[in-house]
Structure formats: C-alpha cells, structure tokens
Amino acid sequence: MNNAQIAAVLDEVADLLEIQAANPFRVRAYRNGARTVRELSEPAATILCTAGRKLTEFKGIGSDLADKIAALCQTGSMPLHQELLAQIPVSVLTLMRVPGVGPKKAAALNKELGISTLDELRAACQAGRVRKLKGFGEKTEQTILAGMELAGSVNQRLTWAEVDGFAQSLMTHLRACPSIAELEPAGSYRRGRDSVADLDLLVVSSNPAEVMDRLAAFAAVETLLGRGDTKMSVRLAGGLQVDLRVVPAESFGAAWQYFTGSKDHNVELRSRAKSRGLKINEYGVFRGDQYVAGRTEEEVYATLDLPWFPPELREARQEFAWADAGQLPKLIETGDMQGDLHMHTTATDGRASLAEMVAAAQDRGLKYIAITDHSKRVSMANGLDATRLRAQWAEIDRLNKSLRGLVVLKGVEVDILEKGGLDLEDDVLAEADWVVASLHYGQQQPREQITRRIVDALANPHVCAIAHPTGRLINRRKPYDVDLDAVFRAARQHGKFLELNSHPQRLDLDDVACAAAKSHGIPIVISTDAHGVEGLDKLRFGILQARRGGLTKADVVNTRPWAQVKKLLRDRRAT
C-alpha cells in the first residue's frame, strides 16, 4: 500500500469522524497524519520495515496512528475505518462536496431523511422536505440546489496559469477605483500552487463599497455569492470563485499574511504567537488588546523572531524548521535560468521551425537550448527515425556555426517503449548532446512494469534525464502508477537528472516530489517542453513549482552554463 493510498484512508477516517461529530482535534489529527504521510519522501512501508526507524519520527504521527498505519500496510485495511464505514455509507461523504453542506448538515440529512446520495438530496430539496429539518430552511434548500449544479459541473480547481489570466485582468479592472491604496492577490494563487480553487484578493481602500461595486461590474462575474462590509465573494464564468477582503492600512501586512495562508502555516504561526502571549489575526499582532504590528508581513513575522517566508514555502512543511535553524533556502528565480533542454519543432509535433525556435530562444536571452523532438514510436507526432534525426542534427551543426551567444544542442526525446527499452539504438543516442527519455504509451500498465521501464531507461548510459516523470495532466489525467522512490534511487545510482516540466498542466515532478528528489541528491532540470515559440515563456510556471519544492539555483541543472552541465553529467556517472 503506497503513501497516497494510506493518506486517502486517513482522510476518509477524518471525514467519517467529522460526520459523527467526533472531537474536532481528533479529526484534525487524522488529517495531519494523512498530510504527513502524503508528503513523506519515501514509502511509509519502507520505513516500517527498516530497523531502527519509526513512523513516529514524523510530526503528526503518534504511536496510535503509527500502529494503525502499520496494520493498514500489513492487512490492507484499518479496523477503525471499516467500523466507521459500517455505520455511515461512504456516499454520504459526497454530500459534503456541495457548497454549504458541511459535516453537520450531511449528518442531519442522512440521519433524519435517510439521504446518502446526491440524487436523493436533489429529490428531497425539490420535494421541499429538506426545509422542514431543524437548522435548515427555504434558503438553505435553494443554496443546496444551486450548489449541486455547481458540484457537478465546474467545481474543480483550475490550473495556476488559468487563474493567473483571470487575476491579472481582474486586478487591472479593479485598479480603476480611485480609493484603492493597495491591491494584492493572496491565497494558494500567491503561493503558486499548481492548481487553484479560488482567487483571494486583498484591498486597502477608504471606500470598500466602491471597490465591491467595481468587482460586481467585472464582465466575467456570473453570481454574487455574498457581500458584507469587508468581504465579498463572486463566481466568475468558468467557475472560479473570487473572494475580496478590504482591510485598514495598519492591518495590511497581517491580512496579507493571513489570507496567503496556507491554513496549516497559519495554525503553526498563531500557535507560536500564543505561546509568547501574543495573538495574531488578520488585523494584526496583539498583546492583550494592544496592537503590536501588522502593517507589513515582515513586521508580523519579526514579532516571532521569524524571517519573511517566500509565499511558495508557506505550507507548514519544512519552512519553520529551516527558519529556526537560520537555513531558509534562497529559492531559485526565473533570472537564474541559462538554458532550456526540452522543446519540439515542426519536424515532429511542434508548431515552429528549428529556425523560429532558435530565434525565439535568442530573443529570450537563453544561452543554450536542446532540440528534443519525439522518436519514431510517437507516430501521432510524426516522430523521428535515425535517418531523419541525423538529418536534423546535421542542420543543427550548420546552424551553430553562424550563431553567436546561443548554442543549439543535438537532442532527442526518446520514447520508452511499452515492452521496455528505448525507441532508438544506442549508437544513435551516442551521437546526441542531450537525451531525455519519456513514456507516452502503456500508461495504464501496473506499477511494477511502469517503474521497471523508467528505471531501465535511467540505466541506459546515453540517457541524461527522464521527462515528465509521472505523466499527470492536472484535472485531466492521473499520474502513472509509478514508484517514484525507486525512480529516485535509480537516478541517483546512475547519476541522472529528473525533469520538472513547466507546462502548466503537467508540472511534474510536483512540489512534494521536487523536495523528495532534492533530499535524494538528484539535480532537477526545469524545461518548457515548448511546442511553439510562446511555449518558451512557460518556464516561469516550472520555476514557481520548483520554489514550492524548496529548490535553489544550485539544485537546478540548467542554471549552469552548458559546459558545466556536461561536466556534472560526466562526474555523476563516474561516481
């Protein structure tokens, strides 16, 4: 049983306990445990089998949870989980996906009306039976019906890049308000999460009503979800929820910190404040009733002797431990990048020619690029066989003679075949400057098979890196069932790199996997996988993800000049 599966069971136990109105701190303990397991850099099962190691060495897992996880790994099920499932149909949990329905209402609906599915809930609302329940009313019934429309259609997270589009145009729209003194995005968007459920905007204004009216007038606004004196929520066409908060200037830093989150980061921060006799809320830091700080984020953190944290790190993972040790990493920045080692041309499925990609790379100030078109197995993309590939490389050789300031590398994205092995012969690969291997077919294969294919590819002496190592497409396709821990170990053993693909729908390795790869000592390559000139601008999405993984300039291969990348590959293979 892998970490994701263990975490899913723990999360479901938390949900079920919540419906049973269990001690909320007990519920939180299961959620924290789930999160800890999900973010472990190695399989829990491995730790359990290793002498001298215990799961309790990780924050959030005590002896009780450690025992339950051990039982889960050994037997495939957890007695508490099974008991709860016998009491509450698992489908009741889906009721909580409807906005406005939390654990209490879901429990009441199930207990009083015997409702356990969304269809039953819809029917009961339409029949007017829900409004008769204590604590429910006509409004609630309407909210539930409206919320169910949503849950079925648009209630999914958007990619960061999609939200960025809305955020930029909405902020431009709002800035027309003369009373706005500050306007900043917060929430998971500011933290750079690869997908974002809603957009939080923070405003300092002498006239909150004017700002809210202006938001209501934004063309994409579809529904007004709520509006108070300081807070307003709307839903945009396409489903994105926007939450606007207006705060006084002396609270701006505290509010920005608070609304940026994450929730867990804030819990840790406030708990630290409490232990010092301070209280932190969105209005500031207080000792008793006395305002201590709050105008800037730096000020808020400084009251706890903490440094300002880059938003990407605020996930209550390592950042507090790093700060306590005075070792907060200096995160990689877009300007650190020197080259791009994964892109396509019209020779396969790209939309721009070799010459156009080269010109675009020069425009963007890149020092080197690798042209890595697909190999022949990817027939849909008109993949290259040895002959066509060598012809492209000859063209690159000619091109390089006339280029100044940019080196074009002879590369290929060689397919990892379904039955294992690579799509091109070793003698061909040996002529390349840069080889990335990736799999496009047989993505549904069982874990052992997929893992074996990737691990074997890493063992090939000509392969430099594995591209998009999990194959996930955010909101569209789950990652392959691959044992990433085994991939990390193989990459380390053979001195290879792993790619962080910057395409906003891919972004794999994800943030947690980046951090895990780093802990295994594996250098990361951040690539655009550009299929056109505009694709070269997607690097910033990959950088954001890398920052979330805590990566520095030194952790990323292509912040170095090409000569150093080559040397790094050589040196690592030698050891």
Add this chain to the structure above:
DNA sequence: GCCGTTTTCGGCCCGACTGTTTTCAGTCG
C-alpha cells in the same frame, strides 16, 4: 489523536458571513 523551553495533562488559530436563530451554529477560508 498529537504534543511538550507552561512536558504525560490540558491544551489544540481565528474571524466573517449566512441563515436560522432570539443568542447562535454551521460553514468557509
């Protein structure tokens, strides 16, 4: 159920808004 420079018990972050309430519970972030 977890955790510990208040250390094995007694805490566990904090507030806005809504709807159903007549003083507050539930939900959300």
